[in-house]
Amino acid sequence: MKTTATRKARPAGKAAPTKLDEKYTSPERLKKIFAGLDRLFPNAECALHHKNAFQLLVATILSAQCTDERVNKVTPELFAKYPTAREFAPLDPKILEEDIRSTGFFRNKAKNIIGASRQIVEKFRGKVPRSMEEMLTLPGVARKTANVVLGTAYEIPTGVVVDTHVFRIAHRLKLSNGKTPEDVERDLIKLVPQDRWIIFGHQVIWFGRKICRARNPGCADCPLESLCDSPDKTV
Numbered sequence: 073m074k075t076t077a078t079r080k081a082r083p084a085g086k087a088a089p090t091k092l093d094e095k096y097t098s099p100e101r102l103k104k105i106f107a108g109l110d111r112l113f114p115n116a117e118c119a120l121h122h123k124n125a126f127q128l129l130v131a132t133i134l135s136a137q138c139t140d141e142r143v144n145k146v147t148p149e150l151f152a153k154y155p156t157a158r159e160f161a162p163l164d165p166k167i168l169e170e171d172i173r174s175t176g177f178f179r180n181k182a183k184n185i186i187g188a189s190r191q192i193v194e195k196f197r198g199k200v201p202r203s204m205e206e207m208l209t210l211p212g213v214a215r216k217t218a219n220v221v222l223g224t225a226y227e228i229p230t231g232v233v234v235d236t237h238v239f240r241i242a243h244r245l246k247l248s249n250g251k252t253p254e255d256v257e258r259d260l261i262k263l264v265p266q267d268r269w270i271i272f273g274h275q276v277i278w279f280g281r282k283i284c285r286a287r288n289p290g291c292a293d294c295p296l297e298s299l300c301d302s303p304d305k306t307v
Contacts (some may be wrong), residue, residue, distance in 0.1 A: 096246035101299060105245065106268065106293040109275040112283070116274035118224045121147060125200040125225035126157055126192070129210075132217045133184055138175040146175055155196055160189035184212025204230045216253060220249055223270035232260040233273035237280025244284065244302040 095101070119140040122128040127147065132177075134143045150171055154160045160168070168182040175181065189209040192200060200221060201207055207218035216235060222228040231240070234253040238260075242248040248259035264272050283290045289298050291307040 082083055092249065092259065093246065102263060105247075105296060106272075106298075109272070109279060111295060113275045113278045116271055116278050118220065118274060119277075120144065120220075122225070123151075125221055127151055128225050129188065129213075129217070129221050130160070130185055131201055132220045133181055133188070133212050134172060134175045136181070137177055142175055147174060157189040157192040157200075158290070160186055161193045163189075181212070187211030188213065202226055202228060215257065219257075219273065223273065227270065229266050229269040232257050232264060232269050233277070234260070236279060236286075237284075238273060238276045238284060241276050241280050241284050244289075244304060245296070245300055246302075 101249060118128070119130060120131040120135060122131055130150070131143050131147050134146065142254045153171070154163070163182075163186055165182045165186060168186060169178045172178045172181055172185075191210055192198060193227070195209075196206070201210075202222065204215070204222065207213050207222065208215070215231060216233055219231045219233045222230045223233065234242070234257045239253055239256055242256050243248075243262060247263055248256040250256040250259055260272075261269070268286050280286075283294050284296075289306055291300075291305050294300070297307065299303075
């Protein structure tokens, strides 16, 4: 039977996002959240040690399913051996795998780092690209990694970094009910002023590490406690 409806069907398996409650996304509440984060982490920065955009790219790829502390132990020797993309590009993956083994998932990470290095050398004249579209063409790079590099290394606000901490806290504070990091980022981009996108990501990551932990969150010491009614609260 034909229908005259013109609404485009949503792909199977993708539910329509639930509308956020305006009491949680009001300008007044958002200002209080931003102010609390500013008091806690006024100078929040990326925890991954790096000297340039390429080193940050490699470190971010290595940080997947790995702590920043572990990555920071591996990268000084790694970058001493291979300072730029031109040194990484011709590497045998098995050699790089041994250098990064302790970060976990080392085979896939080595493949992505070498692949990204080759593309940077061949297509971008040895420089990490400065746009989201170009960054996403690099092996191993999705929006989170691209946002980290573009925001931290180049100070280009292309979006909000959504790692496991940001994903968790966005839900606890009811700033998003998205099922994927991409969905959460879309919500945060609408709520967070663009001039705060970069530092907001850094602040929330530190907030998640130090206070709003996945297990046993430190609600008693949290300046946002009065704004939060998450079922995970410990007070």
